[in-house]
Amino acid sequence: MKRKLQALSLLVIVGLVSRPADEAVTLSLRTSGMLSRPVDLGLREGLGQMGFAASLGGLRSLVASITYLQAFTAFENIDWAKVDSLFQLTTRLQPGYATYWVEGSWHMAYNAASGYLFDDKLRPAIRRQLARDHVQRGIEILDEGLKFLPDDPQLWVTLGAIYERRGLDPLHDRWVELDPKKAGECYLRGHKNGALQVYERLGAYQLVKAGDPASLRTALEVLRRNYGMGYRTPGLIHYLKLAEEQLDIPSAQRIPDADPTPGGAR
Amino acid sequence: MNGEATAPSPTRPPAASRFVAFSPSRVWTLATATVTQLVRMKILVFLLVFAAVVVAAGFVFPVMNPEQQLKLLKDVSFGALQIFAIVIAIVSTALLLPRDLEDRTLYTILSKPVPRVEYLIGKLLGVLLLIGGGLFVMDAVLSAVLWMRQNMVLDAAIHSLEHENKATPENIAAQTAAVAKQGLTWALHAGVLAIFLKAAVVSALALLISCFASTTLFTIVTTFCLAIVGHGQQMLREYFFHGFSAVGEKAASSALAIICPDLGVFDIVENIIKGAQPSGADLLHMTFMALLYVVGYVAVAHLVFVEKEL
Incomplete structure (x- = not known):
């Protein structure tokens, strides 16, 4: 009995000693960019219980790759809403990985926008509106990504390219330059950060x-x-x-x- | 004459006094015997499965961009490494004590002058040797496939630039840098080390639980649950305990830390896959935490095991 009490006391001591040490090491690893913040609880609905548990259990990168592959399949099936929601999940799982933001915005601002613009089944006014909305969605994705990676050259030059190329002439179904000033600033910012x-x-x-x-x-x-x-x-x-x-x-x-x-x- | 020959030498101590309280060689013998025992359980078949998974992941997704192909290969491989390490850590440690009791090997060992703490350390070391060896082999397979795939992907990317008439030195250098960042780096081996450290902590926890558990199933299920909670400890601290008062938050965090280890500390693999490079200090911090948990849990396990009626 005495030993059991000793064991319990030692377990309590290990816990009490490890807690501040854990917090200090976690902070140090986060500062050096080696550890990410915990997964957002809001992701549970999108990932399902298994995916959420896996992303908790050190497999976050793998879960992000799986949702990325699902988004790729949705892209092949031309399901733009699903592409968008799956890229939202992917980017929220790994917000520090620039490629996911870039690809998500590319799907929206280029593929989805063009897909809607040339969809004969829709009325012309709706086509143009949807195309414009999806270009804007592409810009929003990159703006969100820049909150996490403000110095990433890839994000800045992609944003610059959208401002340069993805404007829609309201009178004709053709793309015109949207905002050269913003495009120029984004390109220069990208170059300044290493592009x-x-x-x-x-x-x-x-x-x-x-x-x-x-x-x-x-x-x-x-x-x-x-x-x-x-x-x-x-x-x-x-x-x-x-x-x-x-x-x-x-x-x-x-x-x-x-x-x-x-x-x-x- | 005869009496002189048989009488013990005054300079030679009797056998009982030569017994040392802690013998690394006895621990090593127990550890190697444990490795043999686990290998006979055909646990290492997982290595073949891993090799197949890595090769498949390396070549099955050729439609994506080069960077993404390499990231996916690393994601799948490191996922398999983590699953291997954690599952083997829990299951093999949970099996050890009951198997030794069933085979009566435990009685044979403990009837000799082997302290129970040496038995526990030997068993844990055996499991860690097996996990370490397995991770080493898998790391070598992953490195070979990744290096091969990296070269193939880079060749294809440069060929594509040439085809589009964009093969300027600037573009080639940028492409090479992007592929190299996602290719084989020393940081990947640091990621494998982090997985090993995490597995060591989980093994020590499983050993502690198996010392008082009545069944193997209880040990496996409980350790799995604690490992999951341990991974989510940072999330629990930040999302649930944050609204508490300062004292309440501290008390809740401490209670959680007593129940299970914070395994999230070892999750640097995610950022290593993205191309981050850990410093020596980062690795030292993680090693310190792993040692703290392993030494602590083994000490507690010893206090429980020393009183256990066998």
């Missing part, structure tokens, strides 16, 4: 298209720097000249009318 050099140039092109003096000055600075770095693509020269013209830069300070280097328009 490829080409995104800095794409950002500057969009700012030239935006046309306001502040955007033009930023674009001019970026394009001149890229020009100095040896990037003399047709796109860069075209937009640089456009910016110089719109800002009334004196002729002596403009770039010469030389042939661009071959190798792509960007």
Whole structure:
């Protein structure tokens, strides 16, 4: 009996000692980015009891991969609502994984929006409305992702691409540039956080298209720097000249009318 | 003459006084015997299943982007590793004491000058050796398949860039970096270590429960339940106890910590799969927590087992 009491006391001591140690180690691992926050209780309905238990039991990444595969199947079956809800689950399971946010927004802003726009079974007004709503949904997904990963270059350039390419001309069923200023800012932010050099140039092109003096000055600075770095693509020269013209830069300070280097328009 | 030859040497101590209270070699003998016992139970068949799962996961999803293909391979493989480690930790530890009682091996061992604490440590060490060896083999299989798949995926991605006329050095470097981040890294082995540490804690817990449990089934079910609660301890603390008063929150958290270990501390695999790199300090912190639990639970198990009527 004495031993049993000793055992119970020791168990209590182990628990009391381990609790603050657990909390300190958890905090340290979270700070170093090795441990995620616990799964949101609201996911229980979407995942089911088994999925929720598995995601609790250290298999969260695997459960996220399964919901991702289910979303892929829903995409193949052209079930956009299901794609959206499954990507919501996937991104909430692993909010720190940028690819899930990017793919979720891509499905909505490109695949679903185009799917609705060219769906002959729907009336034209509804088609356009649904397409616009799904582009907006794609933007919302990325905005949500940026709350978790504010410095992720992949999210910024994807958002920039949507603002650049996914606007809808209300009179004709065709895509027009939606918001070049926002697109430019997103591309530049992406480049600042580590995206490829080409995104800095794409950002500057969009700012030239935006046309306001502040955007033009930023674009001019970026394009001149890229020009100095040896990037003399047709796109860069075209937009640089456009910016110089719109800002009334004196002729002596403009770039010469030389042939661009071959190798792509960007 | 004869009397001189048979008389004990004054410099040589009698056999009883040569007995040492704790002998690592006796513990090691018990541990290796436990490994043999578990191998004979054909527990390692799981390794073959694992190899099949890894190979299938590596090649069955070719339609996804390269990064996602590699992530999925790692997700499935690490999921299988965790299931292997936890199931073996619980089931094999739960089986050990009842099996030894049934075979009467326990009486043979304890009738010799083997302290009960050595018996317990030897058994636990045996289970950990088996789990460690299994994880090592599975880690090697995973590394080989991942390395192979990584090279295949990268070749395909570069070929695709060339096909689209976009194979600039900048694009190739970006693609190579993206694939390398999801490919074979040293951090993955740290993930395997984290799984091993978690399994060690669960084994020690199962050993403690089996010391007072009346049936194997009770040990298995109880340890599984405690392992699930242990994984959700952080969630319980943050979502349920948060509304309590400061004293209430502390009391509830302490009560929970007494009942089960916080296994969420070892769940770094999720972020390692995403490409995070753990530091030496992170691994030391986890090892410290695992040691704290294992030593604590073995000490409690000893206090229960030493009084157990066999």
